[in-house]
Amino acid sequence: MKRYTITCQQQSVHITEWGNEQLPTIVCLHGLGSTSLSFIEIAEALADEFRLIAIDLPGHGKTPAFADPLHYRMKPFTDWIDEVLHILDIKRFYALSHSWGSVLSLYYLIEHADRVLGTILIDGGYHSKRLYGRSVEEEVAFYEQDFEDSVSTWDEF
Secondary structure (H helix, E strand, C coil), X not given: CEEEEEEECCEEEEEEEECCCCCCXXXXXXCCCCCHHHHHHHHHHHCCCCEEEEECCCCECCECCCCCXXXXXXXXXXXXXXXXXXXXXXXXXXXXXXXXXXXXXXXXXXXXXXXXXXXXXXXCCCCCHHHHCCCHHHHXXXXXXXXXXXXXXXXXX
């Protein structure tokens, strides 16, 4: 495992990397309140077959928050991720993401799908139900039930 810092748009960006540059690359985007190290177990298991790059996203881990809150909007944020990947000379890659990172990954695909070989979303990809004509109250009720529900087996799911 290597940990290092690059600069993107005059901002320090902390990177955690496993594997070597000759292997296929997996880019990892973590969820809110997490860091690049949230992928340590899977990265160590895959490091002989893949190069894994995990980014401490702005405001997390060792990467400072964006100075301008508008940079957290999806288009500027995913363009920033793309610029980070260009700096790292990553042309084509697999995406592995969790929670909020999965939302970023989906929006990244809208603009830069030609660079992504495949994607795995772990517990993510949540989108507002208001897009489907639901009120805020209906959306809150949906997620309260969704987060409280559980199943015991895969078959039950």
